[in-house]
Amino acid sequence: MHASMEAATPLFGCAIHRLLAQPLLPVSSLDPAHSAGPTPYPSTPRRAFPAWLMSVLLHVVLMTSGAILLATTRGGTEQEPDRPVGIAIVEALPDRTQYTTPPDLQVQEAVEGEANDQAAAMAAAAPPADLDAPLDLEGVLAELSETPMPGSVGTTGDALQGSDTALPGTDPLGDGGSKPTTTKVFGVSGTGSRFIYVFDRSDSMNGHSGRPLQAAKIELIKSLRTLTEQQQFQIVFYNNRSQPFVPTGSTARMFEGSEVMRKRAEDFVRNMTAFGGTEHEAALKMALRMGPDVIFFLTDARIPRLTGRQLREIRARAERAGTTIHAIEFGAEPAAPDDSFLRELAADNGGQYRYLDVRQFRADGAWDTEPQ
Secondary structure, three states, rough: HHHHHHHHHHHHEEEEEEHHOOOOOOOOHHHHHHOOOOOOOOOOOOOOHHHHHHHHHHHHHHHHHHHHHHHHOOOOOOOOOOOOOOOEEEEEEEOEEEOOHHHHHHHHHHHHHHHHHHHHHHHHHHOOOOOOOOOOOOHHHHHHHHHOOOOOOOOOOOOOOOOOOOOOOOOOOOOOOOOOOEEEEEEEEEEEEEEEEEOOOOOOHHOOOHHHHHHHHHHHHHHHHOOOOEEEEEEEEEEEEEEEEEOOOOOOOEEEOHHHHHHHHHHHOOOOOOOOOOOHHHHHHHHHHOOOEEEEEEHHHHHHHOHHHHHHHHHHHHHOOEEEEEEEEOOOOOOOOOOHHHHHHHOOOOOEEEEEHHHHHHHHHHOOOOOO
């Protein structure tokens, strides 16, 4: 619009200029009624304005009108988008006005534009400020347990395990070596030098006047007393959570079967109570991470069952550790169930399966009947 007005203004001005530049005619030459007869008084010729002055005035009027029109058009409700303010070189061309940015400013603007694009991309990729991601504590602990510690071989990221530099049946300290022995739990015998007892302490063990838990404690203490300094042991009681034997001033690990340590372990067993639900898998995996020769696994819980996938994973870990798993099941029926997952657990890991009717335990929880 601006260009069209600027182009039309000179043409219009030139036309008016030519019109004004023509000589003015007397009135008699325009009106036929005055063409005849004498003039009552002598006429005085009009004095014409210089043509250049009229042209200047006309251009000023036209340019002022155009400026007012442009200001009125830009004063509407529609706003132009914001543009960055900077330094520009103005160059007047015949048909338009051209604005150019100096070369050094062009480089600076390009750098700033790239930085702004990167900031916008980072802001778009960032999570919302009010988003609190839940903490996957179980996943963190699981990853820690699978992460090797510095200077070790194998999976030693968990404090609950023995030395991976020592094979089953050898002394982890390297002083004389460990001596294998055979110990029993409810008539189920296991041979090795590193033993872990994984016993259920869920609320169901309080049934039948507490005899299941009491019997389990008695048998566990009897088995501990057969160990010597040449063997190592650990005890893991579990319900919804696993609780290993950790003496005061020590850390959770395999302990030698010295008389002092066995007495501290006996106190730990005697003070154990039963409550809560049952989580088999976590307790078994905790024991397997310590790399024992033998695990004695005891529970009265058929539900929840270990799934096929869980059993396969436990078997794979036991094979890597060279561990035999014996399973002892408490129940209130005369015979063992045919579909017990404990039977499969023992068979998969080279162990023995033993079923015991808790109704046959004595009132004090003792069990003194050898399996047939």
